[in-house]
Amino acid sequence: xxxxxxxxxxxxxxxxxxxxxxxxxxxxxxxxxxxxxxxxxxxxxxxxxxxxxxxxxxxxxxxxxxxxxxxxxxxxxxxxxxxxxxxxxxxxxxxxxxxxxxxxxxxxxxxxxxxxxxxxxxxxxxxxxxxxxxxxxxxxxxxxxxxxxxxxxxxxxxxxxxxxxxxxxxxxxxxxxxx
Numbered sequence: 001x002x003x004x005x006x007x008x009x010x011x012x013x014x015x016x017x018x019x020x021x022x023x024x025x026x027x028x029x030x031x032x033x034x035x036x037x038x039x040x041x042x043x044x045x046x047x048x049x050x051x052x053x054x055x056x057x058x059x060x061x062x063x064x065x066x067x068x069x070x071x072x073x074x075x076x077x078x079x080x081x082x083x084x085x086x087x088x089x090x091x092x093x094x095x096x097x098x099x100x101x102x103x104x105x106x107x108x109x110x111x112x113x114x115x116x117x118x119x120x121x122x123x124x125x126x127x128x129x130x131x132x133x134x135x136x137x138x139x140x141x142x143x144x145x146x147x148x149x150x151x152x153x154x155x156x157x158x159x160x161x162x163x164x165x166x167x168x169x170x171x172x173x174x175x176x177x178x179x
């Protein structure tokens with residue numbers, strides 16, 4: 001009887017200790033080199049059933065176009081494309097069906113910068129003179145988001161407004177042309 005009680009107590013202790021560390025994985029406070037409120041990232045990273053990891057960040061000082069991916073387990077959850085160039089891009093055209101980072105049901109949106117939002121991502125642009133040129137464009141896609149659903153568009157818009165603003169402050173291109 002004592003032995004059964006000791007085994008039961010040991011098992012209960014092991015179960016209690018193993019559940020202490022469980023819970024949602026931590027949402028990073030910085031994604032691909034830009035600080036961002038985890039509350040803005042969380043809805044776009046869900047389901048958070050595994051650890052959140054990221055490639056990158058892109059070398060902003062060099063002004064070289066590059067990408068960074070945020071992973072939840074083995075799944076790409078966020079794909080960032082940092083691009084420097086010359087002149088203002090046509091964001092709607094760059095979001096078309098034959099582009100790398102296409103967007104579904106794209107609409108021009110005031111993101112504090114010239115921008116567009118689709119069901120599964122967003123793009124924003126601003127004048128920004130750096131080693132890479134006189135303009136900067138950021139594209140963010142969320143591959144796990146349903147392209148046919150507009151459910152996360154408000155979350156995408158809030159995220160992109162904050163992320164673009166915070167990214168531009170890291171570029172060293174002077175005061176951003178915020179609208």
